[in-house]
Amino acid sequence: xxxxxxxxxxxxxxxxxxxxxxxxxxxxxxxxxxxxxxxxxxxxxxxxxxxxxxxxxxxxxxxxxxxxxxxxxxxxxxxxxxxxxxxxxxxxxxxxxxxxxxxxxxxxxxxxxxxxxxxxxxxxxxxxxxxxxxxxxxxxxxxxxxxxxxxxxxxxxxxxxxxxxxxxxxxxxxxxxxxxxxxxxxxxxxxxxxxxxxxxxxxxxxxxxxxxxxxxxxxxxxxxxxxxxxxxxxxxxxxxxxxxxxxxxxxxxxxxxxxxxxxxxxxxxxxxxxxxxxxxxxxxxxxxxxxxxxxxxxxxxxxxxxxxxxxxxxxxxxxxxxxxxxxxxxxxxxxxxxxxxxxxxxxxxxxxxxxxxxxxxxxxxxxxxxxxxxxxxxxxxxxxxxxxxxxxxxxxxxxxxxxxxxxxxxxx
Amino acid sequence: xxxxxxxxxxxxxxxxxxxxxxxxxxxxxxxxxxxxxxxxxxxxxxxxxxxxxxxxxxxxxxxxxxxxxxxxxxxxxxxxxxxxxxxxxxxxxxxxxxxxxxxxxxxxxxxxxxxxxxxxxxxxxxxxxxxxxxxxxxxxxxxxxxxxxxxxxxxxxxxxxxxxxxxxxxxxxxxxxxxxxxxxxxxxxxxxxxxxxxxxxxxxxxxxxxxxxxxxxxxxxxxxxxxxxxxxxxxxxxxxxxxxxxxxxxxx
Ligand SMILES: Nc1ncnc2c1ncn2[C@@H]1O[C@H](COP(=O)(O)OP(=O)(O)OP(=O)(O)O)[C@@H](O)[C@H]1O
Ligand SMILES: [Mg+2]
Numbered sequence: 001x002x003x004x005x006x007x008x009x010x011x012x013x014x015x016x017x018x019x020x021x022x023x024x025x026x027x028x029x030x031x032x033x034x035x036x037x038x039x040x041x042x043x044x045x046x047x048x049x050x051x052x053x054x055x056x057x058x059x060x061x062x063x064x065x066x067x068x069x070x071x072x073x074x075x076x077x078x079x080x081x082x083x084x085x086x087x088x089x090x091x092x093x094x095x096x097x098x099x100x101x102x103x104x105x106x107x108x109x110x111x112x113x114x115x116x117x118x119x120x121x122x123x124x125x126x127x128x129x130x131x132x133x134x135x136x137x138x139x140x141x142x143x144x145x146x147x148x149x150x151x152x153x154x155x156x157x158x159x160x161x162x163x164x165x166x167x168x169x170x171x172x173x174x175x176x177x178x179x180x181x182x183x184x185x186x187x188x189x190x191x192x193x194x195x196x197x198x199x200x201x202x203x204x205x206x207x208x209x210x211x212x213x214x215x216x217x218x219x220x221x222x223x224x225x226x227x228x229x230x231x232x233x234x235x236x237x238x239x240x241x242x243x244x245x246x247x248x249x250x251x252x253x254x255x256x257x258x259x260x261x262x263x264x265x266x267x268x269x270x271x272x273x274x275x276x277x278x279x280x281x282x283x284x285x286x287x288x289x290x291x292x293x294x295x296x297x298x299x300x301x302x303x304x305x306x307x308x309x310x311x312x313x314x315x316x317x318x319x320x321x322x323x324x325x326x327x328x329x330x331x332x333x334x335x336x337x338x339x340x341x342x343x344x345x346x347x348x349x350x351x352x353x354x355x356x357x358x359x360x361x362x363x364x365x366x367x368x369x370x371x372x373x374x375x376x377x378x379x380x381x382x383x384x385x386x387x388x389x390x391x392x393x394x395x396x397x398x399x400x401x402x403x404x405x406x407x408x409x410x411x412x
Numbered sequence: 413x414x415x416x417x418x419x420x421x422x423x424x425x426x427x428x429x430x431x432x433x434x435x436x437x438x439x440x441x442x443x444x445x446x447x448x449x450x451x452x453x454x455x456x457x458x459x460x461x462x463x464x465x466x467x468x469x470x471x472x473x474x475x476x477x478x479x480x481x482x483x484x485x486x487x488x489x490x491x492x493x494x495x496x497x498x499x500x501x502x503x504x505x506x507x508x509x510x511x512x513x514x515x516x517x518x519x520x521x522x523x524x525x526x527x528x529x530x531x532x533x534x535x536x537x538x539x540x541x542x543x544x545x546x547x548x549x550x551x552x553x554x555x556x557x558x559x560x561x562x563x564x565x566x567x568x569x570x571x572x573x574x575x576x577x578x579x580x581x582x583x584x585x586x587x588x589x590x591x592x593x594x595x596x597x598x599x600x601x602x603x604x605x606x607x608x609x610x611x612x613x614x615x616x617x618x619x620x621x622x623x624x625x626x627x628x629x630x631x632x633x634x635x636x637x638x639x640x641x642x643x644x645x646x647x648x649x650x651x652x653x654x655x656x657x658x659x660x661x662x663x664x
Contacts, residue, residue: 367467368504369504369506371464371466371467371488371504372500372503372504372506373506373514373517373518374465374487374488374489374492375464375466375488375489375491375492375498375500376489376492376514376517376518376521376574376578377489377492377493377518377521377522377525377578378489378517378518378521379487379489379521380487380489382517382521383489386509386514386517387506387508387509389508390506390507390508390509391508393508394507394508
């Protein structure tokens with residue numbers, strides 16, 4: 001069975017606009033096909049997608065055997081939401097005033113989703129996102145209402161525990177209304193085997209809103225994690241993303257950010273650490289479409305063994321987007337001869353009055369520093385660990401919520 | 413007779429294929445303070461790196477025993493844990509590593525080697541505070557990244573702080589006096605003198621008599637072209653201050 005011939009029925013296929021949307025997604029995917037060496041946005045990581053013929057979409061209803069329970073050992077308070085084996089757990093959620101969360105199908109049924117669904121990106125350019133549209137059913141719509149400041153992070157745990165060779169498509173809509181402010185944390189874990197988890201977040205930030213988006217990818221070694229985050233920002237809004245990727249077959253985090261109005265700002269920071277033969281891919285495309293917009297990116301990775309780290313960062317500055325700033329830096333520690341680091345910065349600047357920079361470094365640990373530590377009695381393994389920790393700390397320092405920063409750090 | 417701490421016999425070593433240490437002999441016993449003086453580029457720092465086992469410093473001949481053990485068979489960290497300490501001429505900055513954390517790692521590494529339980533944060537801070545105070549090192553500096561942006565003198569005081577915490581059997585001080593103001597020189601010398609007793613020894617590499625007036629040497633060596641050309645008591649250093657190296661080197 002191929003990814004496009006699943007012979008399944010999806011909820012709402014009798015709703016014409018929804019069926020039409022899915023068909024559009026399928027057509028877009030069929031046109032693009034699975035990424036190959038020629039697919040520019042995938043040229044370093046397409047191989048890691050690997051075998052897809054044996055994958056199946058799981059249509060069974062969600063049955064929970066207790067694994068959906070809250071994480072009790074989180075070192076901070078949070079509103080917890082669970083997506084178990086690709087399906088949202090529960091229908092009612094314990095959330096504060098001004099925050100609403102619904103299963104995606106309910107949001108479609110209620111008419112809330114239509115204005116946002118598939119509105120933030122061009123399907124033809126993103127094959128897996130197109131496929132996600134073709135199968136859209138699972139996921140949620142989260143709305144932070146006008147002026148609401150959410151006091152604690154909304155913690156979404158995607159836990160894939162019982163699935164094998166499953167193709168999980170999750171589609172989320174996140175709407176942050178004007179002057180609203182929230183932190184969301186996405187945490188991916190579980191022992192599922194051979195799955196592709198294909199997640200699309202469409203995020204809409206209204207005027208003067210703010211969203212901190214933290215993500216920790218910590219899935220099983222055989223997982224292929226493909227997440228596409230499409231963010232649209234209105235004036236004065238702020239989007240700040242921190243992505244931390246541990247090793248699996250493929251962990252791809254793609255950000256497609258449109259700074260559509262003046263004063264919008266976006267940040268994408270990230271760390272990854274690989275030891276064996278996995279691939280981490282952080283791909284960004286930040287589009288400055290209005291004057292006085294700012295973007296910042298700092299990504300640092302550690303690559304050992306036969307692993308591969310990929311960073312592709314595009315900064316586009318539209319003709320009228322004067323007085324914009326776009327900065328980007330990718331740095332990697334390459335600790336083995338067999339490892340690989342690929343970095344592709346791309347600047348497309350059509351305005352005159354801009355401040356833009358990009359940079360990339362790739363190197364080994366500093367020998368003088370290692371010697372200095374060893375000369376103080378610290379053994380080589382500890383010395384390396386301390387230096388790697390220090391290396392990644394610079395990016396962790398970008399996290400505003402220190403409890404969250406500590407939690408992420410503890411997993412690395 | 414006092415126990416030998418360091419015994420160097422017929423040592424030769426190369427750096428980047430260049431022979432820098434040539435047939436060097438030196439024995440340092442417990443309780444002794446040795447001063448090593450010699451012109452720039454003579455190979456003094458090279459000796460300190462050979463002793464601590466820096467990569468790329470290749471021993472091509474001879475042997476070194478440290479407290480009875482074959483030093484050259486030990487890794488750098490083992491040498492440190494066994495009681496060898498080098499206050500470096502150019503201490504290394506490590507961005508991202510807080511000084512107090514670094515020091516805690518070092519102290520606990522040594523305790524682990526000695527089979528002692530590691531110190532927890534509170535115990536370590538107590539120890540650190542006392543030692544740091546003696547060297548006039550404030551809490552702010554301990555919170556900063558190790559050696560990052562430290563002034564020359566601050567770096568040297570930080571080296572001596574590490575020495576005080578690690579209590580080595582042999583401390584090699586490679587130009588510990590360079591860049592120090594008059595008060596700091598006194599603090600550093602006091603720190604060294606406080607450590608020194610009949611169970612340990614010091615090897616002081618310096619260009620200045622000043623330091624040797626604060627830390628009295630038992631033996632002064634003149635070192636040139638990779639080996640010791642003359643040894644004597646402190647008067648040798650005084651003589652050297654007046655005449656310079658030329659007469660000694662020419663007499664070779
Ligand atoms: N990595 C290296 N590659 C090439 N030459 C080196 C290297 N390290 C040291 N040397 C050379 O070895 C010689 C001895 O250097 P060393 O630093 O040991 O001198 P020193 O006696 O400590 O001098 P100073 O009093 O100036 O500190 C010098 O000529 C130096 O240039
Ligand atoms: Mg020197």
